[in-house]
Amino acid sequence: MAYESLYRKYRSKDFGDLVGQRHVTQTLMNAIAGGRVAHAYLFCGPRGTGKTSTARVLAKALNCQAASSPTSDPCDACPACLSIRAGTAMDVIEIDAASNRNIDDIRQLREQVGYPPVELRYKFYIVDEVHQLTRDSFNAFLKTLEEPPGHVIFVLCTTDPHQLPATILSRCQRFDFHRITLEDIVERLRWVVGQEGWTVEDEALYLVARTANGGLRDALSLLDQAASYAGTSITAGHVREILGGIDFALLSDFTEKILRKDANGLFLLIEQIMADGKDVPQLVAELIHYWRNLLRATIGGAETLVELNPEQRKALGAQARATTQPAIMRAVTLLCEAENELRWNSQQRLVLELTSLRMMAEEVPAPVIVPAAAAVAAPAAPVPVPAAELPPTPAVEAPSAANPLTLPQVKRSWPAFIEWMGKSPNLERLRTLIVEKCIPMGMLDSALTLSTASGFARSMFYDRPKVKSTLELCLSTYFKTPLTAAIQVVEESEEPPAAAPAAPPPATDPAPAAVPADEPARDIVGERMREVFAGSEEMTE
Numbered sequence: 001m002a003y004e005s006l007y008r009k010y011r012s013k014d015f016g017d018l019v020g021q022r023h024v025t026q027t028l029m030n031a032i033a034g035g036r037v038a039h040a041y042l043f044c045g046p047r048g049t050g051k052t053s054t055a056r057v058l059a060k061a062l063n064c065q066a067a068s069s070p071t072s073d074p075c076d077a078c079p080a081c082l083s084i085r086a087g088t089a090m091d092v093i094e095i096d097a098a099s100n101r102n103i104d105d106i107r108q109l110r111e112q113v114g115y116p117p118v119e120l121r122y123k124f125y126i127v128d129e130v131h132q133l134t135r136d137s138f139n140a141f142l143k144t145l146e147e148p149p150g151h152v153i154f155v156l157c158t159t160d161p162h163q164l165p166a167t168i169l170s171r172c173q174r175f176d177f178h179r180i181t182l183e184d185i186v187e188r189l190r191w192v193v194g195q196e197g198w199t200v201e202d203e204a205l206y207l208v209a210r211t212a213n214g215g216l217r218d219a220l221s222l223l224d225q226a227a228s229y230a231g232t233s234i235t236a237g238h239v240r241e242i243l244g245g246i247d248f249a250l251l252s253d254f255t256e257k258i259l260r261k262d263a264n265g266l267f268l269l270i271e272q273i274m275a276d277g278k279d280v281p282q283l284v285a286e287l288i289h290y291w292r293n294l295l296r297a298t299i300g301g302a303e304t305l306v307e308l309n310p311e312q313r314k315a316l317g318a319q320a321r322a323t324t325q326p327a328i329m330r331a332v333t334l335l336c337e338a339e340n341e342l343r344w345n346s347q348q349r350l351v352l353e354l355t356s357l358r359m360m361a362e363e364v365p366a367p368v369i370v371p372a373a374a375a376v377a378a379p380a381a382p383v384p385v386p387a388a389e390l391p392p393t394p395a396v397e398a399p400s401a402a403n404p405l406t407l408p409q410v411k412r413s414w415p416a417f418i419e420w421m422g423k424s425p426n427l428e429r430l431r432t433l434i435v436e437k438c439i440p441m442g443m444l445d446s447a448l449t450l451s452t453a454s455g456f457a458r459s460m461f462y463d464r465p466k467v468k469s470t471l472e473l474c475l476s477t478y479f480k481t482p483l484t485a486a487i488q489v490v491e492e493s494e495e496p497p498a499a500a501p502a503a504p505p506p507a508t509d510p511a512p513a514a515v516p517a518d519e520p521a522r523d524i525v526g527e528r529m530r531e532v533f534a535g536s537e538e539m540t541e
């Protein structure tokens with residue numbers, strides 16, 4: 001018999017069995033009990049968090065033949081439940097929008113929707129990665145979604161709801177799936193291990209769960225992999241060997257050298273890491289986790305880190321005392337940027353070396369522990385580029401409270417500002433890829449809003465915190481007053497009027513809805529930062 005993967009074998013059977021999404025399952029159960037089932041649902045959330053599993057359980061709940069009407073507690077034994085679980089039910093249709101994204105596929109779907117179900121109560125469509133549909137397909141799909149026959153239920157799943165047109169969003173009942181917590185994943189893994197009769201070290205379970213980064217599917221796949229490598233008795237060492245042998249000692253050593261600003265020692269260590277053939281993206285991901293633990297240690301003490309053993313907690317606690325919260329947050333930002341850069345930059349060693357140097361070089365101006373409110377209220381000090389690298393500014397009087405900078409002034413000076421940036425080779429890319437493609441559109445106090453027709457310029461700006469902070473530094477330097485910047489995409493035809501528009505949106509809200517659907521403008525680093533700092537809101541609020 002073919003081997004059945006753990007993920008398939010232990011797929012959730014009913015709502016109570018779904019891990020870590022209680023806010024979703026409870027609402028669905030209430031809706032079923034109250035006879036208020038919607039005809040279209042949108043399940044959003046990171047991969048492996050149970051979107052399609054929940055959709056299948058919902059299909060069972062609505063179709064279970066052990067009950068005379070939809071039930072929140074499907075039996076998992078009747079022909080309907082069994083066929084849905086096995087994926088053989090004719091009326092439960094799973095579509096991968098990534099490979100069926102064209103208008104013809106959707107037209108075909110529209111025709112089929114009209115036929116009544118063959119064997120179940122409801123015809124149930126699960127459309128995975130729905131954001132991949134083309135614009136025409138969305139439009140065609142919309143008609144079906146507006147007036148579906150009574151026997152049809154749609155569940156649309158997506159990892160990226162920003163890319164969905166508002167017309168689709170407004171027709172679905174939306175549920176946001178969260179990343180599953182480390183503890184929930186470990187608990188589930190422990191249960192699976194018990195079912196299988198395996199012996200697995202606790203440290204190994206935590207390592208697997210952490211690597212999976214909130215996705216249960218990835219966690220179970222890794223556990224599968226560990227079992228095929230090590231058999232039924234799995235240690236943390238086995239898991240590490242699969243992951244490329246990045247262990248606590250290495251992460252601790254790396255961090256120690258950063259904290260001691262031992263550049264020479266660090267470069268030797270990196271040389272060793274490369275010689276050992278370790279995976280650099282994996283190392284950076286583990287470092288991010290390690291530094292997040294440092295942060296947690298500064299907040300709640302190292303004893304809160306249940307995934308570490310007592311010696312590890314002690315070592316990490318000592319490092320946490322040797323640094324500050326702002327320094328840790330800066331380091332994590334740099335690591336997240338590096339993680340993003342490693343996706344496309346093949347010079348992995350160089351990225352790692354430069355990131356390490358930056359982690360050591362950037363001095364933290366703030367005193368030891370800054371209360372979060374004070375840290376935010378302080379004026380923006382985006383100084384990633386030493387001022388010496390910027391060209392000298394023209395000798396004009398700095399704006400003041402009595403004589404503040406206005407939008408017309410910024411507009412008049414814009415060509416000169418671009419020319420000024422051109423004097424520094426360091427700013428070349430920023431100038432040509434972003435600033436030249438933007439024009440000032442609005443200004444509210446010190447928040448300048450730029451408009452552009454280039455979705456690329458906008459995504460460059462928001463994908464990299466460094467780009468944003470460097471541009472803000474240039475603006476603040478040139479106009480001699482602290483300025484923040486936001487960029488909005490406008491259609492080419494609707495150039496903003498010459499007169500200053502009324503209040504622009506606040507610069508803190510990057511208004512992602514303005515991006516065309518085919519323009520991936522995700523704030524990747526920002527998203528990662530939010531993940532990393534999830535659970536330590538007192539630091540980021």
Ligand SMILES: [Zn+2]
Binds near residue numbers: 066076080
């Ligand atoms: Zn049933």
